Amino acid sequence: xxxxxxxxxxxxxxxxxxxxxxxxxxxxxxxxxxxxxxxxxxxxxxxxxxxxxxxxxxxxxxxxxxxxxxxxxxxxxxxxxxxxxxxxxxxxxxxxxxxxxxxxxxxxxxxxxxxxxxxxxxxxxxxxxxxxxxxxxxxxxxxxxxxxxxxxxxxxxxxxxxxxxxxxxxxxxxxxxxxxxxxxxxxxxxxxxxxxxxxxxxxxxxxxxxxxxxxxxxxxxxxxxxxxxxxxxxxxxxxxxxxxxxxxxxxxxxxxxxxxxxxxxxxxxxxxxxxxxxxxxxxxxxxxxxxxxxxxxxxxxxxxxxxxxxxxxxxxxxxxxxxxxxxxx
Numbered sequence: 519x520x521x522x523x524x525x526x527x528x529x530x531x532x533x534x535x536x537x538x539x540x541x542x543x544x545x546x547x548x549x550x551x552x553x554x555x556x557x558x559x560x561x562x563x564x565x566x567x568x569x570x571x572x573x574x575x576x577x578x579x580x581x582x583x584x585x586x587x588x589x590x591x592x593x594x595x596x597x598x599x600x601x602x603x604x605x606x607x608x609x610x611x612x613x614x615x616x617x618x619x620x621x622x623x624x625x626x627x628x629x630x631x632x633x634x635x636x637x638x639x640x641x642x643x644x645x646x647x648x649x650x651x652x653x654x655x656x657x658x659x660x661x662x663x664x665x666x667x668x669x670x671x672x673x674x675x676x677x678x679x680x681x682x683x684x685x686x687x688x689x690x691x692x693x694x695x696x697x698x699x700x701x702x703x704x705x706x707x708x709x710x711x712x713x714x715x716x717x718x719x720x721x722x723x724x725x726x727x728x729x730x731x732x733x734x735x736x737x738x739x740x741x742x743x744x745x746x747x748x749x750x751x752x753x754x755x756x757x758x759x760x761x762x763x764x765x766x767x768x769x770x771x772x773x774x775x776x777x778x779x780x781x782x783x784x785x786x787x788x789x790x791x792x793x794x795x796x797x798x799x800x801x802x803x804x805x806x807x808x809x810x811x812x813x814x815x816x817x818x819x820x821x822x823x824x825x826x827x828x829x830x831x832x833x834x835x836x837x838x839x840x841x842x843x844x845x846x847x
Contacts (some may be wrong), residue, residue, distance in 0.1 A: 551611055551788050555586040559615045561600025563593045567731040567814070568616050568776055571645055574808050578799030596685060596846070597621040598633050605638035609783035611792055615639065617779045619687060619835070622828055627836040628685045628846045636832075639779040641824040643793050645800065646814040648729035648774035649749035650691040651759070653742040655721045663746045663765045666725065667699050674702040680714035680726040681707050685846050688714075690835060691727040691748055691772035693842060698767050718742050729774055730755055731813030748772040755813065773815075775831070777824055789821055 558576055562568045569591065576587035592600035601621050607613035615621075622636045652663065660666035670677050681689035684707040696703055706723055708714035711732035717723045719741035728742075730753060736742045737756070744759045748770050752761055762770035778796060780789060797818040799805055809816045819827075 551791050552583050552585045554612060555588055556583075556611070557613050558587055558589045559600045559604050559613065560589055560591050561593060561597035561616065561621065562591065564591050567648055567729065567774070567812075568618065570731070570812055571776055571809065571814060572616050574805055574812075575645060575796065575799050578802045578805040579796055582795045582799050595633070596625060596628075596683075598625065601639065602633040604779070605634045605781055607781055609781040609785075611780060611784055611788040613781065614642065614792070615779050616645070617777055619775045619831060620685060622777070622779070623831050623835050624685055624687075624690065624839065627839040628844060630845075630847045636828070638782050640782045640784055640789060641821045641828065642778040642780055642789055643796055643821065644775060644777040644817040644819050644824045644827060645796070646776055646809060646816050648687075648731055648776070648814060649747055649753060650688065650727040650729055650772045650774075651733065651737075651747050651753075651756070652692075652695070652725065652745045652762075653715075653718060653728055653733060653737065654725045654745060655718050655723075656740060656743060657721050658724060658743065660745065661743070663760075663762065663767075666745055667701065670699075670701050670703060675704065677725075678704045678706045678723045680717060680723045681705060682711040682714060682728070682732070683707050683709060685844070687772060687774040688727045688729070690838065690844075691770075692725075693844070694772055694838060695727075695748075695762070695767070695770050697838065697842075698770050715742060727772070729813060734813055746770075754810065775827075793821055 558572050560569050560572045572589050576589055580587040592603060597620055600615060601617065604613055604615035617639060625632055626636060654660055654666060660669055679692050689705065711728055714726050715728060715733055715736045718726050719736055737744055744756055746760055746762045746765060747753050747756065748762055750771060752759065800816050800818040806816050
């Protein structure tokens with residue numbers, strides 16, 4: 519054998535051995551994952567719905583994997599700060615992010631420039647849905663969706679509606695209703711759902727879309743009146759409140775979707791392991807009940823199912839944002 523052929527053979531053998539070692543190392547890493555604490559980034563301040571979701575599931579996940587799950591709140595930038603930090607983290611499964619449809623669907627259409635892109639993050643599972651509910655103040659003479667729409671049409675442009683913030687699911691859900699029902703209303707964005715609800719309850723603004731988790735206290739206390747839910751089915755917490763489909767607006771479905779994602783380069787084996795453990799935690803009766811009572815519809819699907827959902831949601835909502843020329847730049 520010539521020296522050249524000998525060198526070539528040795529090099530190929532080295533490459534093959536290296537690849538085998540790398541593959542074995544990746545498999546062992548997946549087999550032993552997790553072997554240290556998991557950091558769960560929440561891109562909102564403590565105390566909100568996403569924070570509650572992460573902390574509740576995190577407790578169940580910690581019990582499943584035998585490692586601490588540490589929630590790290592990183593609010594700001596319409597979730598961009600937490601999303602960017604997660605996208606740039608080590609792709610080893612030890613940094614995960616609560617990512618909602620603002621992070622993964624709305625922001626790329628609302629902003630001309632972003633410090634991250636959804637492709638920088640890999641789906642693990644959809645954790646839960648926060649369906650939207652149309653509510654009015656207790657002094658409103660509208661007791662049904664039909665009455666609300668008729669009154670709004672009688673005053674084109676003369677009725678304001680509140681939201682938890684520009685670009686939020688609450689904002690875009692009302693924009694969807696406006697399109698489907700042919701309404702002209704003026705958006706009054708607030709810094710969170712609570713101050714907007716307070717003004718609806720006080721009669722300062724007539725209406726808003728809100729999720730049950732944020733609005734439960736106001737709804738149960740009679741401070742605001744629910745007219746319809748933007749969901750395929752009625753909510754168990756509000757069995758007497760119809761869906762929009764029941765009153766003739768089948769396309770008015772909207773929810774805050776909150777899922778778990780990891781850096782895009784994370785090993786599929788690690789993602790699969792994380793998915794199994796998170797879904798198992800979601801199915802624990804105690805965890806599931808706490809989420810439902812809070813106003814969350816627990817899900818827990820596969821990475822592929824979550825990816826498919828994001829694809830369809832992106833097509834639907836980004837078209838609405840472009841058609842209405844909504845921008846936050």
